[in-house]
Amino acid sequence: MEQLVQTEVWKAQTLQELIQILHRLFSGDKVSVEEVQALMESYESNPVEWMKYAQFDQYRYTRNLVDKGNGKFNLMILCWGEGHGSSIHDHTDSHCFMKILQGNLKETLFEWPGKKGTGAMTKKSERVLEENQCAYINDSIGLHRVENTSHTESAVSLHLYSPPFDSCNTFDQRTGHKHNVKMTFYSQFGERTPGATVVSQENN
Amino acid sequence: MEPQEAAGAAGGGGGGAGLLELELPRRGAGEAGAAVAVAAELEARRSGETRRLVLSRRLSGPLPAGLARWFPALEVLDVSGTGLAALGAELLELPRLRTLLAKNNRLGGPGALPKGLGQAPLARSLRVLNLSGNRFAELPAALLGLRGLQSLSLGGNRLHSIPPEIQALSSLEFLYLGGNFITSIPPELANLPSLSYLVLSDNKIQSIPPQLAQLHSLRSLSLHNNLLTYLPREILNLVHLEELSLRGNPLVVRFVRDLTYNPPSLLELAGRTMKTRNIPYAPSDLPGNLVRYLSLASNCPNPKCGGVYFDSCVRQIKFVDFCGKYRLPLMHYLCSPECSSPCSSASQSSTSQSESDSEDEAIVAAHRMQKVLLG
Numbered sequence: 001m002e003q004l005v006q007t008e009v010w011k012a013q014t015l016q017e018l019i020q021i022l023h024r025l026f027s028g029d030k031v032s033v034e035e036v037q038a039l040m041e042s043y044e045s046n047p048v049e050w051m052k053y054a055q056f057d058q059y060r061y062t063r064n065l066v067d068k069g070n071g072k073f074n075l076m077i078l079c080w081g082e083g084h085g086s087s088i089h090d091h092t093d094s095h096c097f098m099k100i101l102q103g104n105l106k107e108t109l110f111e112w113p114g115k116k117g118t119g120a121m122t123k124k125s126e127r128v129l130e131e132n133q134c135a136y137i138n139d140s141i142g143l144h145r146v147e148n149t150s151h152t153e154s155a156v157s158l159h160l161y162s163p164p165f166d167s168c169n170t171f172d173q174r175t176g177h178k179h180n181v182k183m184t185f186y187s188q189f190g191e192r193t194p195g196a197t198v199v200s201q202e203n204n
Numbered sequence: 205m206e207p208q209e210a211a212g213a214a215g216g217g218g219g220g221a222g223l224l225e226l227e228l229p230r231r232g233a234g235e236a237g238a239a240v241a242v243a244a245e246l247e248a249r250r251s252g253e254t255r256r257l258v259l260s261r262r263l264s265g266p267l268p269a270g271l272a273r274w275f276p277a278l279e280v281l282d283v284s285g286t287g288l289a290a291l292g293a294e295l296l297e298l299p300r301l302r303t304l305l306a307k308n309n310r311l312g313g314p315g316a317l318p319k320g321l322g323q324a325p326l327a328r329s330l331r332v333l334n335l336s337g338n339r340f341a342e343l344p345a346a347l348l349g350l351r352g353l354q355s356l357s358l359g360g361n362r363l364h365s366i367p368p369e370i371q372a373l374s375s376l377e378f379l380y381l382g383g384n385f386i387t388s389i390p391p392e393l394a395n396l397p398s399l400s401y402l403v404l405s406d407n408k409i410q411s412i413p414p415q416l417a418q419l420h421s422l423r424s425l426s427l428h429n430n431l432l433t434y435l436p437r438e439i440l441n442l443v444h445l446e447e448l449s450l451r452g453n454p455l456v457v458r459f460v461r462d463l464t465y466n467p468p469s470l471l472e473l474a475g476r477t478m479k480t481r482n483i484p485y486a487p488s489d490l491p492g493n494l495v496r497y498l499s500l501a502s503n504c505p506n507p508k509c510g511g512v513y514f515d516s517c518v519r520q521i522k523f524v525d526f527c528g529k530y531r532l533p534l535m536h537y538l539c540s541p542e543c544s545s546p547c548s549s550a551s552q553s554s555t556s557q558s559e560s561d562s563e564d565e566a567i568v569a570a571h572r573m574q575k576v577l578l579g
Binding site for chain 2: 175
């Protein structure tokens with residue numbers, strides 16, 4: 001008879017607790033995607049706990065580093081003003097978890113473009129993620145674009161990337177043409193990173 | 205946009221001197237919140253020191269008339285999501301109001317904004333106005349008197365157009381008009397000298413007027429989800445542009461061959477000659493309609509040409525890399541098929557591709573013209 005392995009179900013009561021449990025989960029060699037996703041979903045967003053990381057820019061979305069995960073992962077908060085969106089991008093062979101802390105984000109999945117990179121990219125699906133939901137993607141699943149489609153509300157999301165990466169490819173939807181971009185942090189651990197307002201390379 | 209505040213902060217601060225912020229949160233889904241009860245509660249908490257007032261309670265009537273008397277130091281008023289159908293005279297006496305947030309209400313009918321806004325202290329003090337998520341079918345004229353306004357949002361309303369009078373908002377830096385039904389952009393929008401952030405996404409815009417390239421301060425232009433097939437060549441002049449969103453537009457991908465080139469009329473040829481040879485004329489020398497016609501000459505953008513055209517021109521699409529984008533279709537107007545457009549001035553463009561395109565285009569256009577003449 002097979003032994004059924006019980007996947008641990010963690011509940012994070014606060015953001016600090018979430019970070020602590022994440023450190024524990026990532027301390028070993030193997031991490032279960034389902035466990036991390038369930039943990040991220042279990043945390044009920046409490047703005048008072050993450051307010052200091054939620055630094056908005058009026059022109060585009062921002063990436064605000066929360067925790068470096070002992071080198072195993074990066075945890076960051078993204079702030080999306082009304083209408084702000086990302087390019088279509090890949091995840092440089094890493095796992096990407098995205099949890100909504102406030103507002104809504106639309107995620108559109110795309111197929112990888114063909115070898116020649118010509119022709120419009122194929123949309124696979126789209127969905128609107130609501131508060132506290134957590135999505136997961138990696139390069140084998142596909143590419144995605146994330147946008148705050150609201151004209152009245154801003155949005156905040158919590159992202160975990162493992163292993164950490166600081167560059168990725170962005171894709172032009174009309175042609176499949178790709179372009180490597182370096183990603184920067186608008187703030188780190190709640191402190192605005194000076195001189196980090198680099199000209200955006202991620203236009204879409 | 206204004207800095208994000210924590211949602212769900214505890215409502216109703218304690219009393220006492222130095223109180224800066226006062227919040228009356230929503231009281232449960234069912235309660236309508238009689239206007240009288242809200243007025244009574246606000247009056248009870250009146251203070252000459254309160255700077256911010258956030259009302260989240262659903263209001264069944266207008267804001268209380270005593271607002272300015274009770275909170276004379278008010279700088280920030282947030283009445284978003286209260287269901288207000290009109291903002292009235294109670295605003296006109298607030299001497300120091302800098303930020304007015306009235307998102308997600310029922311504003312938009314006649315009289316949604318008070319008359320006399322342009323003469324009130326608000327006209328000089330107000331910097332930020334957010335009317336997103338309301339029902340405005342046109343930009344309320346009352347707004348145009350807000351000379352000090354730096355940030356205006358009318359996102360998610362029902363606007364069908366932008367009035368040229370918008371140029372009166374001479375201090376405007378941030379203009380959010382996404383999520384409306386706007387079909388065209390008035391060139392007068394380009395007369396806002398400080399505009400740095402312009403959002404026109406999720407509308408029905410078919411073309412961008414070339415004058416928009418005069419917005420020298422523009423850092424971010426949001427045009428996604430519209431009906432654009434190309435952009436004006438002049439957009440390359442926006443040297444400070446760092447963000448440009450164009451997704452969800454039917455931008456042409458391949459070179460669009462020009463439709464027939466109509467040879468110029470005699471009127472056009474005569475007009476061109478007058479302009480290029482600088483033949484002097486006074487308004488008394490010519491009938492009024494010809495004087496007007498001559499004033500409409502457009503310069504051929506080819507720097508080697510120096511010619512002009514009136515109605516008869518060649519349209520060409522050239523693909524240029526710009527602002528982090530790959531091969532944007534830019535529309536060029538030239539005075540004749542023999543003219544070729546100057547190379548793009550965009551810093552990141554791969555001009556070799558564009559140049560070889562342009563030679564092919566010139567050859568094709570010339571052949572077409574021969575066909576027209578011979579055919």
